[in-house]
Amino acid sequence: MSEEIKVLKTGTTTVGIVCKDGIVMAADKRASAGEGFIADRRAKKIHKILENIYVTTAGVVSDVQLVIKLTKAELRLKEIRSRTRPTVKEATNLFASIVYQNIRKFSPILGITAFIVGGKDHEGFSLYEVGADGSVSDFKDYVTSGAYGSFIAYGILENEWNPNMTVNEGLKMAVKVINTAIKRDATVGDGIDVVVIDNKGATEMPEVKVNEILKAK
Template sequence: MTGHIKGTTTVGIVCKDGVVLAADKRGSYGNMIMTKNATKVFQVEDHLAVAGAGSVGDILGLVRVLRAEVSLYRARVGKPMSVKAFATLTANILQGSKYYPYFAWFLIGGYDERPGLYSVDPIGGITEDRYVSAGSGMEFAYAILEENYRSNMTVKTGVKLAVRAINAALKRDVYTGDGITLVVVDKNGYREMSKEDIAAILKAL
C-alpha cells in the first residue's frame, strides 16, 4: 500500500526498566479505510525501535535507511548505536530531506545504559520525552498519559498505560482503529506483545 496514512495514533512511554511503543492498526486515505492491519512500529535493532505516524511509504522508506545505517555503524565501530545517536541520525536524515520531506512523525525508543525516548518531527526537530504521542488521535492519548504517567512506573504498568492511551483514541478518533500493536524494549531487547495479552489488558480496563 502506498499513499498517506491520514490517521494513526502512536504512543511512547519511558519506564524505569524499559520503553514502551504502541500504535493502532488502521491505515486510511482521506475518508477511506485502506487497511485494518497496518504496521506502524518497527524493530531496527535488538535495542532500537521506531514508531511512525504519517505516510506509510515514507515511514517504510526511512525504516529501511535507518536499518542499513545502524548495521553499517555496528560494522564500522564494533558496538551498537546508542539510542541518542540513533535519534540524532533520524533527525539528521529528516533535516537533510526537508525540501523533499518524509511526511511522517517518528517516535524513537530504545534501551542502552538506560531507556530513552525521542520525538522527531518531519523536518528533523528532535525532543527527548518521558511520554509522547503523535498522530490524529494524539489529543485523546495525551489526556490519558498526562493524568496517569509516573516516572518510576515499571514496564508492566507502562504497557497498561499505553493500551489505555491508544484505546482512548480508538474510541474517539475516526482515523484511529482496528487494534493495537505494542512493543517493549528493555535490557533483554525488543519484543512485541501478543494479541491475547493486549486483549486481556483491554478487558481489564
C-alpha cells in the same frame, strides 16, 4: 501540500512511555487515505531498527518505509565498521537527518514523516521524538504522535503517568491510551501493537495479551 499534512494529522496515534525499568511503545493498526477511506486494517506502525531500538511511525507510508530502510542500513554499516552497537541517540539523529533532507528536496509531493524512537543502550533507556521537520526532542516521561487521537492520549498520560511506573503498568496505560483514541478518532483503529523494552530485551506483545488487558478494563 495541504493534503499530505492531512494524512499525517488524521491517520495514526502512537505513544511512547518511559517507565522506571524500561520503555513501552504502542500504536494502532489502521492506515487511512485522506480523511475517510481505510486503506489498511493491519498496518505495521512499530518497527524494529536494531535489537535494542524500536520506532513508531506516522506519515506518508512511502516516505516512512524509505526512511526506515535507509536508517537500518546506515546503522548496520556503522555497527560493522565500528564493531560497536549504535546508541539510541545515534539512531535518532540519523532519522532526523534523513527526515530533514527529505522535506527539503524539490518535489511537488511533500514528504511528511514523524517518528518516536525508543530503546536501551549503555547509557540506559531513552525516548525521543523526531518531528516532521527533522527536529529532535528528548522525553523523560512520555510522548504521543499522529492523529487527533494524540490530543486524547495526552489527557490520559498527564493524569496517570508517574516516574515510578513499571513496564507492566506502562503496558496497561499504553493499551488504554490507544484504545481511547480508537473510540474517539475514526481514523484510528483495528487493533493495538505494543512493544516493551526492558533489561531482558525487547518484547513484541502478542495480540492475545493486549486483548486480555482490554477485557480486564
